Amino acid sequence: MTSVARGQRVIGPATHYVENQPPVRTEIDEYGANTPLCDAVTAFGASWAHDELHDVGRLVGSADFQRDATLANTHSPVAHPHDRWGFRLDEVDYDPAYHRILGQAIAHGAHSPVEDRAGAAVARAATFLLFAQGEAGHACPVSMTHAAASTIALSESIAADWMPRMSSREYEPRLLPNEEKRSALIGMAMTEKQGGSDVRASTTVGTFMGGHSYQLTGHKWFCSAPMSDAFLVLTQTRRGNVDEGLSCIFVPRLLPRGMRNVFRIQHLKDKLGNRSNASASIEFDGTVGFLIGEPGRGVRAISEMVQRTRMDCVLGTAAGMRQSVAEAVWHARGRAAFGRMLVDQPAMTAVLADLALESEAAMLTGLRLADAFDADASDEDAAFRRLATPVAKYWVTKRGPHHAYEAMEVLGGNGYTEDFPLARRYREQPVLSIWEGSGNVVALDALRALGREPESGDALIAELQITAGASPLLDAHLARTESLLRAVTGATNDNAERDARRMCEALALALQASLMLRYAPSVDAEAFIGARLGEDRGWQYGVLPRGTDAAGILARH
Known part of the structure; x- marks a missing residue:
């Protein structure tokens, strides 16, 4: 140790080096890195959109986009009810970063009404999901503009004037006379x-x-x-x-x-x-x-719009789950503890794999709903989405906050700070359950669909029967669910309303399990079903069936 005179400043090595920390997760193709999403887009007939989705993935995974997401949420909008002289102005100023994000989402068609092309609704849903993964706030006007087309179509004169501008991929944030503005939100x-x-x-x-x-x-x-x-x-x-x-x-x-x-x-x-x-x-x-x-x-006029925005609540939650999984897995692969990388610790591997399964099931649910809204959707699809949309909205959005919390915990103290994106994501997820009808509202809407449009229940059960015989656990759950449906539809109003949440949970889990069997690898599907429907299931993430290849599941995510 070097001795120095009292009061003299010691210049020596830094007090510590930054070690055992993962690099910044940036400059990633968020579409290409999301194998389950790529596979699902192909399975639902939208492989023709891969190139543009890769472009979107690289955009939202860039450092510039991530910086804009932070700026847009750090500098909140400011209202200006009056101008400097006291005249009514009634405008809102947003950070320029928000306009850049919204403009990019519009440019890639995240808002567009569904085109008359097979798979277009799925391609649009995947685009929306990718942008919402990077920044959630801008997704609100994007979703409303997309969904409003179904209502505006009821008026020929308004549709003729506004639909071309709603479909435009230009973005103009200023309030301009309709004669001068070529786009609209x-x-x-x-x-x-x-x-x-x-x-x-x-x-x-x-x-x-x-x-x-x-x-x-x-x-x-x-x-x-x-x-x-x-x-x-x-x-x-x-x-x-x-x-x-x-x-x-x-x-x-x-x-x-x-x-x-x-x-x-x-x-x-x-x-x-x-x-x-x-x-x-x-x-x-x-x-x-x-x-x-x-x-x-009026309620009838906006009913289709509400269905579409509810679908986007499912997609938005799935987007948040994907961000949570991506950040948590990235951290676990770049940090060691107790002599091994976090991702190789069996308890952590199980948690990460379970979070990934939840994310995949939510994404598949959102894309299946989008597929049912496609321009060439059948009458059976229309009946299916009438019940499946509120059911999925009820369950998936309620899973979002806990999922974000568990992913945040993977990052430890860092995850709890605003310097990392999961704190913001944790605050974002609850709104998707509250917006467009909170839990009781959508559960009662599902009940209403069964009463007024019984074909919706038949269509959802027919969808679930596609995988009959593929999983004894799912078969047993579906039998219980059908029994519950009969009891609910035959009950008095008060008793039916009491069981509305139970019904939605049972139907949603059955739908997710069926979709996993159809579109995910068998190891993913079996683990998901065992963890959600098995006798030894747990109440927290990370309790997977014994023998699950958790590392294999993570390899896809």
Whole structure:
């Protein structure tokens, strides 16, 4: 040891070196690295999209995209109700990084209405999933624009004017006169303070003005992406002295010749997650809107849109699960403890493999739903998706937060910091269960589908019967599930509602198990079914059937 005079600064080696840490996970083709997704896209008939999906994968895996995702969530949107002179402005400023991300998603068609091409819905779903894996907040306007096409198609005049712009792959964030803007994003404003999910409790009133026009007065408590170009709004409509009921109204931000419609942004929500995306409370005061569908049939007009956004909740959750798995496995392969790499520790290998199985099952569920929404989908597919969508939305989105937490735990203390992406992902996952109907709402919607459209139950059971005989565990579970369905559909309302969640869980697990048997390697399918339906299943991730080749499962992920 070198001796020095008192008070003299000692210059020597650094106090420590950074060792035993994985490199930064960046510059990766997130599509090419996701073998289960690549295989599923092929299996569902969209292999023609591989090249563009690889382009998207390299984009979202780049350092620039990752930096933009961080910036967009660090610098939250800011509302500007007035300009500097006090005139109403009602605009929201986003970080430029958010606009770059949203523009790239639009450029690659993550928002596009389904094209008349086999597999197009699956290709779009895979694109959406990849972008949502990298940054979740921008997925809200992307999803709403995609889903709104089904509702806007009910009005020939609105569709003729707006659908070409909704399909455009250009992105223009500014509010410009419709005559000057070649693209458009669509939002929606449904819930109110006193109603929440009970949209029929809406007190907003639309007064008939003539033709298809109404003048709106009222408020909406949650309006996502308030800088969208137009919104679908549910409101009580009135024609003279006649109350028409709850109707669907199309509200553009700008009227002809660039005149601003009354769309008062009152404040932005301070949310747990989804911070890059603005959610506002807004007020209408003489706001001009146009009827879509029939007066008093507003819920029916938006029903298909809601189904599609619920599907995107499943895809968004699957995207988050994939990010969680990718980050956790990357860390475990780059860090050693107790003399071995983390990934080679049997307990850790089992946890990682189980997380990967959950991710794969969620992804397959989302792509199967997308396939059922394809332009050439059959009547059987339409019946299947009516029940399968709320069932999948109920179960998959509820699995998201715990999945993110378990992956975050793999990274230890680092995972709990905002310097790593899993803390943000943990805050993102709950919104996908809450948005577009929380657990009870979607479970009761599944119950409603069985009662009003019994063919939906028949279609889902027929789907599950495809793999009959392939797994004794699944066969036994399916028999119990069919018995539960008969009991639920024959029960009184209160008893049926009591069992609605149980029914959704049973159906969702059966669907995921069946999809794993059809589209995943047998080792993955058997491990998933044993861990979810077997007698020795556990309640936490990492409790896999004895003898499972966990390392082999991880090799695909």
